[in-house]
Amino acid sequence: MSNLADIIENYILGKLTGEQRQFMILRRNELAEELNCAPSQISYVLSTRFTANRGFVVESRRGAGGFVRILRIPGQQLIYLKAANTVTEDPRPENIEVVISNLENHQMLSGRESELMRQFFRLTEGHWSLAERARILRKLILRLSDF
Amino acid sequence: MSNLADIIENYILGKLTGEQRQFMILRRNELAEELNCAPSQISYVLSTRFTANRGFVVESRRGAGGFVRILRIPGQQLIYLKAANTVTEDPRPENIEVVISNLENHQMLSGRESELMRQFFRLTEGHWSLAERARILRKLILRLSDF
DNA sequence: AAGTCAAAGGTCAGGAAAGGTCAAAGCTTA
DNA sequence: TAAGCTTTGACCTTTCCTGACCTTTGACTT
Incomplete structure (x- = not known):
């Protein structure tokens, strides 16, 4: 019960709930490196666990200075x-x-x-x-x- | 009165009541190997003995890192x-x-x-x-x- | 301003690792 | 023997994870 996807999900959820934030920003590649996984795995988790139906919105930008922003919706x-x-x-x-x-x-x-x-x-x-x-x-x- | 299904049921019940837990997690394949039976037999027991009517909820996830979680409903x-x-x-x-x-x-x-x-x-x-x-x-x- | 480049993130197919299903054969017991 | 559990095995679906390749974006050059 602790595969990569779960770890990534918990990491993000931790930042969100632990710090009482309504949103968080991350660098896909950075997080991938930190957690020692393929960057696409981050995308996978975002698209399967942080869906609109579960109350999240994910926005991102590519290119230099790119980022991923995860918001939880009230x-x-x-x-x-x-x-x-x-x-x-x-x-x-x-x-x-x-x-x-x-x-x-x-x-x-x-x-x-x-x-x-x-x-x-x-x-x-x-x-x-x-x-x-x-x-x-x-x-x-x-x-x-x-x- | 001790066929496989009973053994499996008691195994799970034992973990639940013996350790006073409200839930337990298991790997279907692991348990099947341990008890020397077909994995589908675990599914059979879960679906016939651990039903909602008897006070249980069974959740599971497939794929890598899959698991089966058995909860007892108070x-x-x-x-x-x-x-x-x-x-x-x-x-x-x-x-x-x-x-x-x-x-x-x-x-x-x-x-x-x-x-x-x-x-x-x-x-x-x-x-x-x-x-x-x-x-x-x-x-x-x-x-x-x-x- | 236009072109080029490097640095993000996005997509997708495919392999591997679970668990699920179901029909059919095997037992038990009335 | 008929009814009803048990068991199994073959096959299916889901989930995970990666790597190769694509697209977008900002900065730098000219």
Whole structure:
């Protein structure tokens, strides 16, 4: 029960919870060297353990001065993120309805807001590819989490 | 009454109750090797004996560094399981009475239920082998834990 | 300003190491 | 013998980890 992935996860979690931080920044290569592993292993852990569904957002920049920033998201925003993640690749009306009414149930959307979204997708049915509709719905939701 | 499945069950139960732990972690392949059986047999025992209804939760992870974690859920079902395990191989009336009244004391059997069981064994005395009576009593008790 | 370079981080396929499943054969017992 | 547990083995899925190769970014050159 202590493979590399766990060690890396604990290292990061330790920095986050131990120091009561809402975020942390690290250099991928540095950490890899410190923990004696391949840099890609850090990426692996980030993508499997620090997912949006688990309440994290990972941002990064490449090139000189590159970095990886890991943020933990507070509860409410998490609900939006989870909702965005339940949007399927080919969102049929039922899926859209599930997502919207779920948000409404969590009181993350007012009645008027949710009705607005419903109408929006009803009225634009067949206008874009399903993948495009998915992208739009996700973005709409994530946008909401900023207000 | 000591086939592989029982041995495995007792091994795990021993670790749990003997060391007063609320959980234990094991490697499926390791344990299989130690007990000289097929790994899938461990899975079999876990899925048949360490069920939620009997007060356990089993979690696992595959792949490198995989493991199996067995947790006992504090509470009621466990009492049934313990009772079933105190049934001796040759259950004389005294043993049966001890088991039943113990369950009654723990309020796991109503007065009517325990009387039902008492009568049942009284009325069938000498009908089967003692081993068979033991098997029946255990099953009765475990069945109760499912409700 | 444009081009070049070195220094990040990202991706992905593939091998290895677990554990999971399931059908079928083997036992036990009524 | 029928019913119901046990066991096993063949095959599947998941998770981990690395290395080769790709892309992005900032700094330096010209």
